Amino acid sequence: xxxxxxxxxxxxxxxxxxxxxxxxxxxxxxxxxxxxxxxxxxxxxxxxxxxxxxxxxxxxxxxxxxxxxxxxxxxxxxxxxxxxxxxxxxxxxxxxxxxxxxxxxxxxxxxxxxxxxxxxxxxxxxx
Numbered sequence: 001x002x003x004x005x006x007x008x009x010x011x012x013x014x015x016x017x018x019x020x021x022x023x024x025x026x027x028x029x030x031x032x033x034x035x036x037x038x039x040x041x042x043x044x045x046x047x048x049x050x051x052x053x054x055x056x057x058x059x060x061x062x063x064x065x066x067x068x069x070x071x072x073x074x075x076x077x078x079x080x081x082x083x084x085x086x087x088x089x090x091x092x093x094x095x096x097x098x099x100x101x102x103x104x105x106x107x108x109x110x111x112x113x114x115x116x117x118x119x120x121x122x123x124x125x126x127x
Contacts, residue, residue: 012036013048023061023068061110075109081117083125088117 016032030045049069052058061068063078064087077090095109116126 009037009040009044010048012040013045017071020071023063023070025066025068029069059107075111077109077111077113079113079115079117081120082114083116083120086117 013029013033016029016036019032020029026042026045026049029049030040030042033040033045049058049060053060053069057071059070059072061070075092075095077092079088079090080086081088090111090113092109092111095106095111098106098109120126
């Protein structure tokens, strides 16, 4: 495996990444980094995140047609109403019931659940 060079830009990105606690997008990271180096382009951020993902140092999720990233083994779950389109983030801590289907270890997960929300159900709004 080829060794990557340590550059000033990579150090800046790493510094800003270490400050992030939750999910973030490449664009959000870019806004933070550009304050320290106005010449840094969004493509540099995408390449850096791609390398981190490839080396399993970052987790990636897909949400609202955008990639979200996390440095921790955070889980990401949604309920989407098929009638009104409302998206609700679900707090899912334990998916132990999945372990019987998986031979390895689970490090993080993303679950997408679709249905009809309580409001649409109450007002009998079905599309």
